[in-house]
Amino acid sequence: MNNISPAQTNQYLNAFNENMAKASDHISSSKGASFESNDTSAESKLHNAAVNVSISTHSIMNYLKVKSVESSQGNTNAQQILTNLVNGNDDYINFFSGKTTESGLSLESIGYEGKALDQLTQGEAKALVSQGGFFGIEETSSRVTSFVLNMTGDNLEALQESRKGLVQGFEQAQKLFGGELPDISVKTQEKSLEIIDAKIAELLKTDAQKDAEKEV
DSSP states (O other): OOSSOHHHHHHHHHHHHHHHHHHHHHHHHHHHHHHHOOOHHHHHHHHHHHHHHHHHHHHHHHHHHHHHHHHHHHHHHHHHHHHHHHTTOOTTGGGGGGGBOTTOOBGGGGTOOSOOGGGOOHHHHHHHHSTTSTTSHHHHHHHHHHHHHHHHTTOHHHHHHHHHHHHHHHHHHHHHTTTOOOHHHHHHHHHHHHHHHHHHHHHHSOHHHHHHHHHO
């Protein structure tokens, strides 16, 4: 499991939602004041509240996107290394030497607690990317999407931004290894985005559509 718990990630989203609610109340009260008085201070408060909402939104969304990038990129990098090892190619093995990349991304941060990749045998590498393995398609897509869904909850905007982060993470991993992803990573990406897109579609449904489905 990812070492960042749902409780830890949700604190950012909860803080964002709380700030939005407070700012909304502030804006509403400022609007009321502006109707009762021509005092420009009311308009100034209204403007400042709107600016604070914008800054808060940008900050939280950027955080969610960055974390999504790290999750998808870290897992995809590992899949690429392991696929090369299975094929007898150890050219990239030092990339995760000691379980940490040159950029400081730790495999432990995505939940991996096994041997450092540069210490794996070909058989051990194959087991990790096989069906049911830690870096196999099902396990990896489930890990990545669970991380994103725990972070974003039912916040549509946050989920959409995190989806962009997932795609960016896959793309960055792709560039590191000559512009191509191994088949396992392509399928993991497809599976991950399928799960995220299904959640987005669910959140986009209107109340009428949800009620109609319940009646069927």
